[in-house]
Amino acid sequence: MHIFLFIIIGLAGGVFGGLGMGGGTLLIPLLVWFTGLNQHTAQAVNLIAFIPMSVAVLIIHIKNGLIKFKYLWLISLPAALSAVIASLAAKNLSAAALGRGFGIFLTVLGVLQLISAVIKLFKQKKEKMRKISPSPNKK
Secondary structure, X not given: OXXXXXXXXXXXXXXXXXXXXXXXXXXXXXXHHHHOOOHHHHHHHHHHHHHHHHHHXXXXXXXXXXXXXXXXXXHHHHHHHHHHHHHHHHOOOOHHHHHHHHHHHHHHHHHHHHHHHXXXXXXXXXXXXXXXXXXXXXX
C-alpha cells in the first residue's frame, strides 16, 4: 500500500509539473502529510523527481516551439546561483521552519494567483460591457 501511495503522489506531481505549475508545490506537501517524510527529505525527493519530469516536459516544449533560448542564460544562471545559496541555507533550518516557509510561500502564491484572476475577470467584464454599450460620444 505504501508503494501505491508513492506512485499516486508521483502521478499527481507529474500532472502539475506537466501543466507548468510546478509539481513540487503538490509533491512536497503530499509526501510530508501522507508518507511521513520530513520536510528536508520531501524536498530532496522532489528535486530528484523533478529531473525526469523536467526532461520530458522540456522535450515537448522544445518541439512545440515554446522555449525562448535567448532568455535561457538570463534565467538559468541566476536561478542556479540562488538555488545553491538557498540549499546551503536550508540545511541549517529545522524541518518545521522549512515547512512554515513553504506554507507561507504557497499561501502568498495562491493569493497572488487569486488577485490576478480577479483582475483578469474584471478586465474581461469591462471589455464585454464596452462592446455591448455604444460610446455616448458617437451619434
